[in-house]
Amino acid sequence: MQLLLNHTSRLLYWFWYIVLYLGLLYLFVRSLKMLRHNTTAKTPAKVPQGNRGLPFIGETIHFMAAINSNKGFYDFVKVRRLKYGNCFKTNIFGQTHVFISSTKAAKKILSNETENFTKRYIKSIAKLVGDQSLLCASHEQHKLIRSHLTTLFTTASLSSMVKQFDELTVNNLSTWHQRSNVTILHEVLKITLKAICKMLMNLEGEEELETLHKDVGLIYEAMLAFPSILPWTRFYKGLQARKRIMRLLDKIIEKRRKSKEKFDDFLAHLLSKDGEESEQENATQLTNQEIKDNILTMIIAGQDTTASAITWMIKYLDENPDALNQLRAEQQALQQKVSGKAHLTLEDLNCMPYASKVIKESLRMASIVPWFPRMALHDCEIEGFTIKKGWTINVDAKSIHFDSMIFHDPNKFIPSRFDDDSKPYSFLAFGMGGRTCLGLHLARAMMLVFVHRLTTSYRWMVIDSDESIEKWTLFSRLKSGCPIRVTCLEEERKFPNASTT
Ligand code: HEM
Numbered sequence: 001m002q003l004l005l006n007h008t009s010r011l012l013y014w015f016w017y018i019v020l021y022l023g024l025l026y027l028f029v030r031s032l033k034m035l036r037h038n039t040t041a042k043t044p045a046k047v048p049q050g051n052r053g054l055p056f057i058g059e060t061i062h063f064m065a066a067i068n069s070n071k072g073f074y075d076f077v078k079v080r081r082l083k084y085g086n087c088f089k090t091n092i093f094g095q096t097h098v099f100i101s102s103t104k105a106a107k108k109i110l111s112n113e114t115e116n117f118t119k120r121y122i123k124s125i126a127k128l129v130g131d132q133s134l135l136c137a138s139h140e141q142h143k144l145i146r147s148h149l150t151t152l153f154t155t156a157s158l159s160s161m162v163k164q165f166d167e168l169t170v171n172n173l174s175t176w177h178q179r180s181n182v183t184i185l186h187e188v189l190k191i192t193l194k195a196i197c198k199m200l201m202n203l204e205g206e207e208e209l210e211t212l213h214k215d216v217g218l219i220y221e222a223m224l225a226f227p228s229i230l231p232w233t234r235f236y237k238g239l240q241a242r243k244r245i246m247r248l249l250d251k252i253i254e255k256r257r258k259s260k261e262k263f264d265d266f267l268a269h270l271l272s273k274d275g276e277e278s279e280q281e282n283a284t285q286l287t288n289q290e291i292k293d294n295i296l297t298m299i300i301a302g303q304d305t306t307a308s309a310i311t312w313m314i315k316y317l318d319e320n321p322d323a324l325n326q327l328r329a330e331q332q333a334l335q336q337k338v339s340g341k342a343h344l345t346l347e348d349l350n351c352m353p354y355a356s357k358v359i360k361e362s363l364r365m366a367s368i369v370p371w372f373p374r375m376a377l378h379d380c381e382i383e384g385f386t387i388k389k390g391w392t393i394n395v396d397a398k399s400i401h402f403d404s405m406i407f408h409d410p411n412k413f414i415p416s417r418f419d420d421d422s423k424p425y426s427f428l429a430f431g432m433g434g435r436t437c438l439g440l441h442l443a444r445a446m447m448l449v450f451v452h453r454l455t456t457s458y459r460w461m462v463i464d465s466d467e468s469i470e471k472w473t474l475f476s477r478l479k480s481g482c483p484i485r486v487t488c489l490e491e492e493r494k495f496p497n498a499s500t501t
Pocket residue numbers: 119134135146196297298299301302303305306309363368369371372373428429430431432434435436437438439440442443444
């Protein structure tokens with residue numbers, strides 16, 4: 001018995017000895033692991049802060065309220081950025097949206113699109129511009145359509161566009177001195193629509209242009225509206241307007257196919273492969289629907305953006321007399337050189353260095369397209385923040401444009417800040433990467449022509465300085481449209497003592 005007891009206590013002794021030994025060994029290995037982890041692993045990625053709002057609807061109501069306010073829909077982003085910082089999360093229309101504002105993040109998202117991100121607009125926009133539109137197309141389809149459209153923006157087409165836009169501008173401006181006041185936005189919307197429609201499909205008929213103008217306006221107003229198909233809603237009216245435009249485009253395309261006449265516009269080039277038999281050609285050819293959706297896309301992407309940009313520029317110049325004087329001096333000197341010519345040329349536009357900076361500065365401050373939405377195709381990490389597959393990540397360009405670490409005194413209009421090249425991914429007025437604005441040279445050319453003709457023909461004074469932003473618009477535009485009163489410079493020359501404004 002004694003022997004059995006001795007044996008058991010020895011076993012227990014060894015048992016506890018091994019348990020203690022293994023316990024110590026475990027603690028030792030664990031602390032070693034923790035030590036290694038602390039020295040090599042980076043801080044784990046954080047989920048962006050933010051309020052996801054109510055179940056299902058998230059912060060959609062707040063977003064809609066911002067769209068419907070005088071501060072404009074960017075205010076929704078501004079308020080949250082101030083609260084949460086450079087990166088925040090929200091939920092709009094049932095989708096998680098992250099907004100991020102740094103040049104590093106912009107580079108990562110916009111330059112790396114094919115691998116990790118794809119463009120994504122809210123569904124209502126896709127319904128209005130069409131799912132074959134460049135704005136909504138899948139990667140492969142986007143590549144094909146963009147390659148077709150890029151070839152249309154040649155130097156030759158840009159040159160002819162400068163001539164047409166110049167003629168239209170001179171015609172429009174020639175009546176201004178007879179009016180008590182002129183609303184810049186309204187006039188420039190007319191000029192840009194005429195110029196773009198002529199360039200795209202040689203459409204010039206006053207009646208057709210007027211109907212198109214109204215219909216494009218209805219689509220534009222519907223883009224941020226709640227996608228309801230009840231007949232009195234904005235969205236429904238936008239869809240009806242789209243149908244009318246599609247019918248007009250069908251008619252134009254049909255007529256073209258039957259006609260023997262030669263045209264030199266975008267539509268003629270897009271249709272030029274018609275009838276080619278090879279299977280390979282057919283595979284890369286655009287379908288009728290692709291042509292129609294993309295003509296509509298270019299009208300929407302080109303008309304309002306350019307007209308809004310010009311309107312903001314006139315307002316900023318009115319508020320900054322030194323910049324305006326310097327600009328006018330440059331343009332009047334150029335006028336002396338071009339006075340014998342019937343119209344401005346592309347080469348003339350290259351002789352406007354100060355005007356080019358005025359345009360850049362106006363675009364920075366106005367930030368017409370304030371953010372660029374992309375969908376994450378995989379889980380990823382940006383600037384230390386976790387981004388989940390399927391979330392929409394928005395590059396907040398406006399915030400970057402107003403970052404005082406990038407642009408000193410960002411709230412001041414200082415065109416000379418563009419004397420030197422800006423930091424990469426800091427000037428995003430036309431986007432960057434594979435989705436950069438297709439019409440950027442055209443937009444810049446239209447703005448230069450307009451500013452030349454205006455500064456060499458008139459002095460102006462803004463008669464309503466209301467800064468409110470128009471409600472329900474996708475691109476930032478002034479509600480007042482910037483009404484001005486003009487004085488003809490010719491009259492000033494004739495009557496040097498006449499009062500100037
Ligand atoms: C001042 C005027 C303009 C501004 C500020 C502007 C701005 C922009 C921006 C920021 C983007 C990229 C959006 C993104 O990455 O999500 C874009 C894309 C685009 N723009 Fe412009 N734009 C202007 C004028 C024009 C004009 C005149 C046209 C053509 C007539 C045009 C056609 C397009 C097209 C087709 C795209 C889509 C490109 C793609 O997805 O591949 N834009 N624009």
